[in-house]
Amino acid sequence: MRRGEIPDSFLGDYPELLAEVSETGRLPRRPELDALRELGERAAEEGHGLRELVGLYLGATRRLWGALPGIARSATAVERARTGDALLAALEASVAALGEGHERAQRLAVRQAEAERREFVDDLLYGRSDLGRLAERAQRFGLRLARAHAVAVAEGTERYDDVHPAVRRVERELVGRFGERDVLLATKDGRLVCIAPSTERSVLEAFAKLAENPGPGYTSARRVVLGRDHSGPSGVVRSYEEALGALDLADRLELPAARLNAAEMLVFPVLMRDRAAMADLVKTVLGPLTQARGGAGPLVDTLSECAAAGYVNAEAARRLGVSVRTLSYRLARIRTLTGYDPGDGLQRYTLETAAMGARLLGWPERPL
Numbered sequence: 001m002r003r004g005e006i007p008d009s010f011l012g013d014y015p016e017l018l019a020e021v022s023e024t025g026r027l028p029r030r031p032e033l034d035a036l037r038e039l040g041e042r043a044a045e046e047g048h049g050l051r052e053l054v055g056l057y058l059g060a061t062r063r064l065w066g067a068l069p070g071i072a073r074s075a076t077a078v079e080r081a082r083t084g085d086a087l088l089a090a091l092e093a094s095v096a097a098l099g100e101g102h103e104r105a106q107r108l109a110v111r112q113a114e115a116e117r118r119e120f121v122d123d124l125l126y127g128r129s130d131l132g133r134l135a136e137r138a139q140r141f142g143l144r145l146a147r148a149h150a151v152a153v154a155e156g157t158e159r160y161d162d163v164h165p166a167v168r169r170v171e172r173e174l175v176g177r178f179g180e181r182d183v184l185l186a187t188k189d190g191r192l193v194c195i196a197p198s199t200e201r202s203v204l205e206a207f208a209k210l211a212e213n214p215g216p217g218y219t220s221a222r223r224v225v226l227g228r229d230h231s232g233p234s235g236v237v238r239s240y241e242e243a244l245g246a247l248d249l250a251d252r253l254e255l256p257a258a259r260l261n262a263a264e265m266l267v268f269p270v271l272m273r274d275r276a277a278m279a280d281l282v283k284t285v286l287g288p289l290t291q292a293r294g295g296a297g298p299l300v301d302t303l304s305e306c307a308a309a310g311y312v313n314a315e316a317a318r319r320l321g322v323s324v325r326t327l328s329y330r331l332a333r334i335r336t337l338t339g340y341d342p343g344d345g346l347q348r349y350t351l352e353t354a355a356m357g358a359r360l361l362g363w364p365e366r367p368l
Contacts, residue, residue, distance in 0.1 A: 006048050006056045012039050015064055022070025025086040033097040040101025050102045054095055061091050121186045125240050134233045143184055148198040148231040151239040154211035154221040155247055159190030166218045167192055170210045178203055198229035208259055227262045253359050278357040279368045285354040288337040296364040302330045303355040
């Protein structure tokens, strides 16, 4: 047997089946078809392709044809044609059964691979497995965790899953552009996650662009966050958690940016490290704004938009959808009620920090 050929043992009882069919003209029975399905399944499990398996059966049919009893005993052309039709029908049914078994084994292998991949992604992103064992498993999925990696997370207007069209689109484009470069793309909790080495930062940039604009007919990501680089298996978890934290902060702060770097958001965990102190700052500095007509909300929004606009009144007014005159009135009310002047550098910083804390704490909608 040459390299790559399938051994004749995968024919099973097929020669005997052909001999009987040539004499009786019957179709293969259910037990015989089940046995052929099992042979197809075993062939797939041992790494033999369906084309080679079908070739084995076609070759055996051609080789046995002239010696089959029904063919040899056929006295007329009509009898030979009738026997030949029965044999071809048996061959057709046999090949179909082999294909079913082969495909069944392949589907099972795909499901098992997907389950293993999903388990690995869960363990990797949650850090639930032994780091040494995790590094070994990572090699099977193209990752070398001894290197520094970063994680990018895309969140859409709808949940992503493994069969989402946009996910398939991003995966095809990344593989087509970069090939296999120690990169893993997966979905987790309705988000799309890309893990890449720090030396392949261009992959994460391309991932972000594709997630934001996958093309006509595909759902675009609402926001993409790129995590920082960290080394080792635990580094992937850190980068992923930083990206998730940045997503949460961006939503709570109602940031307009569609793409963020986790490094840009590091100031906020620092500010919120002492939650009680931040709540005290918000209550002390901005608490008096609750006395304003309409409550504190519009004035807190005014502070935030003024800071975002670089204290250019015309731009801040445009962002708020009010006139410059209305904006000036609000700033005057803030100064009067709080005693802090937005025009003074130090006092402006205090107001901005308190306004950020208010958004992070959900104040004034949520009591402190």
